[in-house]
Amino acid sequence: MNKIIGVELSHRFASIAIRERLALNKEQTKEALRFLKKNYEEIFIISTCNRLSIYAYGENNDAILAYFNRFGNYRQFLSILPDSEIAIRNLFSTAAGLESQAVGEHQITGQIREALTIAREENTIGAVLDELIRHAIHTGKKVRQETNIGKFSASLATVGFELIEQEGYKFEESVFLVIGTGNMANLVNTVLDRTKIKKLYVASHDFERAQEMAKEWRGEAVQMDQMHAALSEANIIIGGTQGEINLLHEETMAESKCPRANFALQSGGCKLFLDFGVPRNFNPNLKEHDNIKLFDLDDIKKITYKGLLKRYDEIPMARTIVNQEVDWFSVWLKNRKVAPVIEAYWNNLDDIRNEELKWLFPKLGNIDKHTEIVLKRFTHRLLRKISKPSIEAIKEIAQNLHETDNPINTAKNILAVNSVDIFVPKRKIVVGTRGSKLALTQTNWIVEQLMKLEPTYEFETKIIRTSGDEGNINVVGAFTSALQRAMLAGEIDIAVHSFKDVPTEDVFGLRVITVTPRKDARDVLISKSGKTLNELPSGSIVGTGSLRRSVQLQQIRPDLEYKFIQGNVDGRIAQMEKGNYDAIILAATGLQKMNMIDVATEIFDTDVMLPAVGQGILAIEMIDKDGYIYDLVKKLSHQPTKDAADAERAFLIALGGGCNLPMAAYAQATETEIKIEGIFATKEGDFFARKTISGSINDKRTLARQLALALKEEVELKKKAIITNVS
Template sequence: MDKIVGVELSHRFAPISVRERLALNKDQTRTAIQALKKSYKEVFIISTCNRLSIYAYGTSHTEILKYFDQFGNYRQYLSILPDSEIAIKNLFSTASGLESQAVGEHQISGQIKDALDLGREEKSIGPVLDELIRQAVHTGKRVRLETNIGKFSASLATVGFELIAHHGIDIANATFLVIGTGNMANLMATVLDRTNIKKLYVASHDQERAQEMASEWNGEPVDMQNMHKALSEANVIVGGTQGEINLLHEETMAESKCPRAKFALETGDKKLFIDFGVPRNFNPELKNHDNIALFDLDDIKKITYEGLLKRYDEIPEARKIVNTEVDWFIIWLKNRKVAPVIEAYWKNLEDIRDEEMKWLLPKLGEVDEHQKEVLMRFTHRLLRKISNPTIDGIKNIAQNLHAQDNPINTAKQILDVEDVDVFVPKKKIIVGTRGSKLALTQTNWVVEQLKELQPDYEFETKIIRTSGDDGDISVVGAFTSALQRSMLAGEIDIAVHSYKDIPTEGVNGLRVIPVTKRKDVRDVLISKSGQKFVELPAGSVIGTGSLRRSAQLKQIRPDLEYKFIQGNVDSRIHQMETGEYDAIILAATGLQKMNMIDIATEIFEISTMLPAVGQGILGIELVDREGYVYELVKKLRHEPTKQAADAERAFLIALGGGCNLPIAAYASIEEEEISIHGVFASEDGVYFASNTISGKVEDRKELARTLAFQLKEEIDIKKNQKIEA
């Protein structure tokens, strides 16, 4: 079934060094639209300095992901919008300024309109995306009219002005060189509106446009290929041209033979470079020169943070408006599915009316054109009033096309429009997931497997926020309890979990099935220096949120410091890069799912570190009131994986379960034989025990419990020996 889908690269998850590699100019955007039109009925692309967003109307977001893949392995930076509600909310939030670098800025509204115009030129905008974009712009207007989110200054133009004013530059006696004539108009309008300047140069690839803007601002146009004089004179150089330019952009400035670079580096005057370009217009190496200050969009993002605090107070009210508009559009989208039925029904009524008018008019005698018009208007009004309850009933059915016996087919039969083709899925399964990129990635993968098994079903993805997402991982079921409550409340049918996150204590009314073949169970080290674990200097700080990992690694390197860390993959990597940690430990399978395994410095073999119970296994938890959900999900079950999960979970339960103690286990199966490797330790890792047990697969749970009791007894003996000593 067709839906609105999308994939986005934005400033929220991608640094400018990545965004500039995927930035599309107008011609490249046209090419992208034409390529994606081969896979989708409708396509819409927003390409700005802070985002590349691709929305489409089709069956899946997969082809958009493949388009991004041609640039390289950037999936770790992408936001997946796999279902209509998620995609709609993202676009409406974007149009409202809630996803902008400068929260509440209104420039994005114009950029969305420009993107719509380009889509129309390329004939990639159909009725669904046309209405979607129209409502997105309308939502943005509502947010700005009904809240104060746009009333506190935070635009890039204003920030640029404040940078100039607060950087020790006497604006009145300063010379400006502006490169690019598009978005730079906003900045120069802001500067010139507030103060006079000494001189202005305007450079552009479009000489006619440069001349026009120079005349408007009382400046002087400059040829892009011949601006040495302007560069040497300028105190403030502002870059905002689309597409990387060769201005001070040599790989190593110290070795540059470019005369423009020499002008900049040899002049005694300090220069301020403001780079609004994506790709960046100026070489980042300029920051290393004493007489040059350079700010790019990521620098400006940090500067604007405090200035945006007032706007943040308006976000809750803005989100209420966005949610209201999203709900309205979802209703419109569902109503659209039955529009052919309503249209055919109305045509039948009009045909009946026309036939009856042919019978009536001759019997009325002399009837002039005005009287005929009144009769037609009367009959039209009559048809509307008679048909409204029926049409409203059809629209109500449209909100739940999956009700028993497919009522839309009943409606078609009653209205005598059975030749109208409306796809009605046999069943609808709502899949709950956390909103993290990793959770969405694995959930989307599972949904694709279920679609292959049952193409006649509709699958809708719904994001549920959990305690773990809010940073509270101390509670039992931090990543699962909110999803479980949603299932019991009938909001979702299934939830996809990492099996290791599922509490050992079950929930009445729900069942958990380990599914698909187990992925890589190993853990990886990512170190800032690129050194492997045994090479790290003594005292290095290792970040891990797992006692299981730290206890095992202490047996090898007790001279290192193991420090608690939490957050998703991106935030943990960021915490390491900003200096808190020298290295971090993560699960290999999570990085593989996000196409990020290449950042791993080292992969630990199982002989070095046993995985968490259930690591690398996906579990589907479900509430199955009618039986069809379980019958479908169990087809994904991989029996050896289920048997390994049974054994490891029995081992965990026998030791008390949970994460309060370092516990690790890995069960491997060869035909009818199972080997279970286990680790148990005290919280500080001082008392440590490990062993292996083997036997028949059918005895897996008893074997696991035996191993657990052996390790627990070994720990107790070691503790008693310590006390006696």
């Protein structure tokens, strides 16, 4: 049976270095549609700087995955959308701007409309996907009208311009060179039109289009192969063209002199590059030069948290609207699917009725026409009333997704004989986890708790290998992304995470529905010699995997050397035993769960060292929909811990997100009050601040943000004080 399905490569799981390899221009999109059309009844493609999304109406994703395989092995970066509800939710949330790098931006609406136009031109769109896209656009419009997310929204261009200001450039003194005349370049120039600048150059392969744009924005057009003079004069260069990788190489730059009399690659520090291109327009190696600042889309993504703070409170309402629209469209789709079933069922019954009437009429002898009509009407009415419960049950089954249940239950529902007791196999829940000893211990504990709540269910544990397990820990979601993709693909039902590993940026279509009661949130020191932190000799090497720990320890023992360490618990202890470290720092809760807490030399109270955000908390994540799995898993949730976790995450978001920041927060909540402690520091630990804030539980996020901003301000003041004293 056909369903709405899809596959997506997006900024959620893939860096720009990956996305640019699969970016499609308009002609390539048309070629892809023609290639895939033979496998699907309907199909359309969205190709933007943030994503390549392929949606289809068909039986499975196999042909789409085969298409992606033409580019290489990118399976680990793909989001699989295996069924209608997941695919619909993904598209609607995309249209609402919830999946964008700049959350809430409106440009995506036009990009979806363009995808629809291209699909219509290639005749690859039909009634189902046409209605899907139109309803997605409607959903995006509704979200922006009924929430303030649009009020605080920011396009990538406006975020980029905030970055220009942050880097200290004054618009009225700056000369801009915009390369390209496509959608992104248009958006850039729209922003420039609102801002007074010194001069604007526009370069493009389409010189006529460059002239039109330059005239409209009061600038000067230059030929692409003759833009070196403009490049020499410009101090802000913006790339917004498609289809050409590494437009500016180092050799190109070397031909252009900086206005301050030095070659841009040699000295002077005078040029800022903003690369909005996918593929990238500028050679990434330019970042290696001290006097050139280059920011690509991934760099710009990192600074969108400032705008996200303003939109943070609007996201839940936006999600509610998206979920409502998903439900509405799902009803439409399911009724559309079930209509042929109901029609066939009724036709079968009516055929039986007609056959029986043919048998009956001769038996009644010579009856008049009026009596014959009355009998036909009577049998028709009788059949309608007899079949009505079954037809209504079929509709209800379609809406409630009973097709995933045991077929015996489905038959009982249709025949309205639910009182009959028939053996039905256990419901099964597949639990995803990492394969480390600690992760398996945590997951087994969760499964045990769920089995106590519902012993009639069957549970299967499935190990998913993450990029963090491969040693690549410097990416967002290193320990969670693979599990999230597995949930979206329907391979697992729920995933168990250490809450501290869950990124602040949610994956739409998934939700963390349960946080378990917090265990020991403290950190411990394990030393090879058995000495405590204060007893370690000066110069001892302490291994830790986080800046949070090292900056706090530096306040106590600045004479020790803190070195980075990674690996699982056993691996880190083994590295210490080999002599690579004199001591290591680990989380107490992990050791306790593995019955290894006795190896700890010293346990630090939270007044000595604050834990990571979410440390000591387990989180259960699942597809964002109600049902028997949700009803069961929700029972494990602990509200005070959830309140504390919400506050700590709000603190983290306020400071820019990410676990590699020199910050920590620890919240303790009751039914009515919350207390939040936090620290923030420079990466070197030379400027450090610690504060506490308390208040009503209803203000948990606001309090957390206030604390974060106060800490950041204190660190900045300390830095300024030092600079002032030195000068």
